[in-house]
Amino acid sequence: MALLEAAGRAVEDIWTKVDDDAPLPAGPALISFARLERDKDLLAARDAPLGIIVSSKTKPEDLAPYLDRASLVAIQFPVSKDGRGFTIARALRERFGYKGEIRAIGHVLPDQYVHLLRVGFSNVEVRDGTESRWREALSFYDVAYQPAITDDHPLSLMRRRLADTERR
Amino acid sequence: MNLLAQTIPDDDADLQSRAGIYHYDEFDRAFLRQRVAEFRWQVERRLAGELTEDEFRPLRLMNGLYLQLHAYMLRVAIPYGLLSSAQVRQLAYVARSFDRGFGHFTTRQNIQYHWAKLEKVPDVLAALAEVDMHAIQTSGNCIRNVTTDEFAGAAADEVVDPRIYAEILRQWSTRHPEFVFLPRKFKIAITGAPHDRAAVKIHDIGLIAKRNEAGEVGFEVYSGGGLGRIPILAVKLRDWVAEHELIAYMEAILRVYNALGGRENIHKARIKILARDMGRDHFVELVEEEFARLPRDKFALEPEIVAAIARHFAPPPFETLPAISESFERHCREVPAFATWAKQNTHPHKQPGYTSVVISLKPSGGVPGDCTAEQMEAVADLADRYSFSETRVTHAQNLVLAHVRKDDLFDIWQVLQDEGLATANVGLITDIISCPGLDYCALANARSIPIAQRISERFADLKRQHDIGEIFVNISGCINACGHHHVGHIGILGVDKKGEEYYQLTLGGSAVKDAAIGEIVGHSFSYDEVVDAVETIVKVYIAQRNDGERFLETYRRVGLAPFKEALYGAA
């Protein structure tokens, strides 16, 4: 798998996905939300970066108590047409002010790349060999009718040019 | 600064662009071109096998492309039913060059072409983009065409012009990054008159635009309505959402729906199911919580933007005319057939001396809502000549010339007659609403069009039709209810009974202010029996009615029993 940030830039994945009963590595560990809830006291003592994998059914308010110690939230898309991940990401940013990394994992299509960036995802995990398609997906639009999550300007003017990070 | 202002249309535009449509600027046109390029890329990837059909389906649906029985079907967007003549002509061109010479107007004010080819659709979209048209979000699990009153901007009883807000909502919902992968389709309707011609209560969101005592614009907001397998009328969320809060409130509803709407079962995925299952009070509570916490400044609908968009819908340059047209009155006396047509197929206009004309697409024995390329071109010419180059599409699958001088009615009628567009049956029993049904649609259980044709032929006698009076017959070929049968005075639903086509009848449905879902009369009727059954129902109404009572009023007074008895015999 490859990891793409804004503007189609490939970055190294420093995170290790860890099964619910496997020992945690020394470095950044990406664990399930269920494990986090189960082991929250143990994990409170941990120094290294912690990431949480959440499903598309996850309620942002259930995640809220843990956000201050999670430097990554990975939202799993079971199938590309399950759009709940977009609302989860947007809620983490807008409602809870989450400043950490938000990653899209699972079944996502290049066609969703711009939408993911505009609702607050930091990066997307993509299948090896598809990077060029993902970058191509950024090349089509330079305008939008809605604000991005990071957009400070009010909605009212209802049209804006996409930022360079959302375009190739 | 990356913001781009709404441009204001040039007041010196020539007649062609006088139409009260939203006039695209370079921003809007760039967006359309980019959309076409994206879809072309998506089609290439599908044809090359890079996208599976399951991955491609939501993407093509978001460009209005269905796969049906015989071919692909392309549903082109007609935002809130409004068209310029240039656009009507381009629809005719598409019918001729890419399809089989005709199009079908739908109950959501769009147009469908039944014989589309996937590999050609990017070219069709490019041709449509030349006249600022598209097929964006006319299908799929996203926010669909925002529909409204076909007499918007013309009707005498209008309080607020709903087109302004329909356009604002169209822009807000177009490729909205959070809401293009909803649990299911999402339909919004808005009315600006106390008589709801937009059927807001059967929509996922229904808005009634109104004014407070200070004259400010606000909205009654309804949500959770819809037809289909489980027809439910919308519940009221708010009596008043102020104009500047409209977008924020819409965001709140959509966020609740996107997060919580069912995704396991396609039949339980609409917002109507969510609202019903959690109860109205809890549903309202969640929406209000989301509304309260979202950053209002960011989502404020500024008066400047409303004003900029409102200018696109400014009234056309009406002449000052007397309320009575001498020539119209004279023609009515001299030509009874014209008088009959004018009485039935026109609608009162707020400007003295003007009226709105309904062009009936329901000729006797015809396919409801179908229109040939030649007819479209004739309509475009009439619009240019007599209605400021503007045409509208109604929910009843007819067309409207909204701003016509009464002086011109006779000339218009004669042209319509030549084109087979002057059947004087608007609102009568042969003004049938019908989905395409099993003749075209892969979802259907039974054919709907031949039923419509046979009813139309059975009741062809215009005198008889006028005697029967206002009666809405709606036909759906399956439970998806695209023919809106639940809200027909007589609703006809095609069902599959052991591989045969059968039809279930409902009575007493209504889409307007006192909306209601029709009641099922009893066991279904066969393809051969159903038209007789409809005639039986009509006969019962005639026998039971008091003076001046329309069908719906009689039904509400006498109930189902006399109809059941006539259809099935005494219990």
Place this chain on the structure above:
Amino acid sequence: MESTGKRRSTGPVVFTANRLRDGRAVWLAAGDRWSESIADAELYEGEAVELARARADAWAKRQIVVGPYDIAVEPGAAAPSPVTMRERIRALGPSVGPDSAQWRAAE
């Protein structure tokens, strides 16, 4: 054309699908090709059905057709006759409107 009743669970079937590029209804014909005319459709029974299904699915994987499936037919003199109204309409075209010539000819 007489309206036939319920679907049979046994009896010959043909395979049908929509062509990907243009959406046209097509039927699997002899020689492992797709035809726009049901008259060319090959009938399958018994074990041959699953073999034909595998071939039809292979065509879908090659992006030629979408969603192939089998339908029950009565063998006919001119052409196999589908048992359901839906498939008769697919075979003959719409029963109404400007494209109904084939349907009316068969009635």
